[in-house]
Amino acid sequence: MNTPIKTLIALFFTLPLGALVSEAATLTGPIVNPSNAHTYYLLSQNTWTGSEAEALTLGGHLATINDAAENLWVLNTFSLFGGTAKTLWIGLNDSANEGTFVWSSGESAPYRNWSGSEPSAGSSAEDYVHIYDLQRGTFTGKWNDFANGTSEFGVPLHGVVEIVPEPSSAFLLISGVAFCLRRRTLRT
Numbered sequence: 001m002n003t004p005i006k007t008l009i010a011l012f013f014t015l016p017l018g019a020l021v022s023e024a025a026t027l028t029g030p031i032v033n034p035s036n037a038h039t040y041y042l043l044s045q046n047t048w049t050g051s052e053a054e055a056l057t058l059g060g061h062l063a064t065i066n067d068a069a070e071n072l073w074v075l076n077t078f079s080l081f082g083g084t085a086k087t088l089w090i091g092l093n094d095s096a097n098e099g100t101f102v103w104s105s106g107e108s109a110p111y112r113n114w115s116g117s118e119p120s121a122g123s124s125a126e127d128y129v130h131i132y133d134l135q136r137g138t139f140t141g142k143w144n145d146f147a148n149g150t151s152e153f154g155v156p157l158h159g160v161v162e163i164v165p166e167p168s169s170a171f172l173l174i175s176g177v178a179f180c181l182r183r184r185t186l187r188t
């Protein structure tokens, strides 16, 4: 078989396979939260690890929920997007060390909003945390640790990405000039 035909056949088989294992895609965003000026995206239905991988390509991580206000904003903005209920992955997980929950962003934010008996003690299969959507009655807005799946009792799991803006280059330039001027002033 000649080489171009072999290449075409190889492409035919590799492209669909590549698409199957790909990261989550963006459903909506960027959306800026006016209270912290951070940028958020809602991702397509996927596992926690697939969603975190997509968050990295967008320049962020799955959201770090710093307080009740951010929890409510994320819930109201994304959990009924498109008119259907979505359970929302956030960055909290204990995949590295069972029972020790950390944020994928590396932030040490201590805020938690666990539902009743969560996190489910002793269940090593539940390493990844989601927020219950707006149609869950008393569970609404509460957190549950869960397996790395794509739905939770029939409700699809979608990642919420948070991107913390870098200080602008103009700000860094002004800070640098101010620092140099101050050093010169101190020397004279």
Ligand SMILES: [Ca+2]
Pocket (backbone or CB within 6 Å): 038, 063, 064, 065, 066, 070, 162
């Ligand atoms: Ca945050």
Ligand SMILES: [Ca+2]
Pocket (backbone or CB within 6 Å): 118, 119, 120, 126, 144, 145, 146
């Ligand atoms: Ca659980």
